[in-house]
Amino acid sequence: MDKLDNQKEKILVVDDETSIRRILETRLSMIGYDVVSASDGEEALNMFRKEYPSLVVLDVMMPKLDGYGVCQELRKESDVPIIILTALGDVSDRITGLELGADDYVVKPFSPKELEARIRSVLRRVGKVPICTGIPSSGIIYIGFLKVDTNKRQVYKNNERVRLTGMEFSLLELLISRAGEPFSRAAVLQEVWGYTPERHVDTRVVDVHISRLRAKLEDDPSNPDLILTARGTGYLFQRITEKKP
Known part of the structure; x- marks a missing residue:
């Protein structure tokens, strides 16, 4: 895999499944991100306030505080990009995360490559990269x-x-x-x-x-x-x- 050019964005991975955390920690680290993780919603909020990540990958179904609750709390204090991971089959459940302020969602089981592409895309768009022409020179x-x-x-x-x-x-x-x-x-x-x-x-x-x-x-x-x-x-x-x- 190609390394990111001088990228040191920090990703917070939140999932109660140890195997998923380990896979994402390994793969995201290999392509140049700093990765920290949490296994439940309360730990996620504490880790976020300690580490100030550039993006949060957030599972929905978790103990103590679910992903929706974490998303709500994060949006009270931050505009950090959030990608929801959901295994829920009902479309309305997936949309709930977006309505609470998530930027995108990926449905489990997911391809790690797909998630990596979504992360790159979201970080690119929030990183003050001009999206298009047609804006006055004054901005x-x-x-x-x-x-x-x-x-x-x-x-x-x-x-x-x-x-x-x-x-x-x-x-x-x-x-x-x-x-x-x-x-x-x-x-x-x-x-x-x-x-x-x-x-x-x-x-x-x-x-x-x-x-x-x-x-x-x-x-x-x-x-x-x-x-x-x-x-x-x-x-x-x-x-x-x-x-x-």
Whole structure:
């Protein structure tokens, strides 16, 4: 396997199955990550606060505190990227992790190579790598009551900072950069998450992130003015006509 170029991102692996922790610790270390691990939810929170990882791989079914509870607690204090590992068969259970703030999910049993690819993709997107062209040279865009600073990857609504996760910002940046142009869910998944959906349910990652963005940015998320649904296609951002006030 190729080593990461000068990468020292730290990954926190949380799973109550010793075999999975050992496999992921070995494989992720071999490709250049620093890896720490935890076997239950309470230990995961303690380890997170001690180690400050760059990304968390988080199992759902765990003792003491499940992955959903860990995800909720992490989102109260951090925008760290979170990839959920779930063996749950019900699609709604998988979506729950996304609604609580996870950036992506992988279903057990999973291919370690698939998880490694997801980790690389998420870290790339949250690492301030420009996702697309079409952004003003200043990097600052004003849309009504919003100010979007693509250099600092920050958003302000009515001059108040709005906390977005890295993947939420990348999604917003993509839509804004080509405002007025509809994107299919599959195209968004490829552009932002870096993989092509193999099943229809894969695109629910996009739907949940759109819902989260609307909840944070729209005055009325149920009747959005900014992030619109393109019937039969996917989503688009309203055409931008307003300049700096």
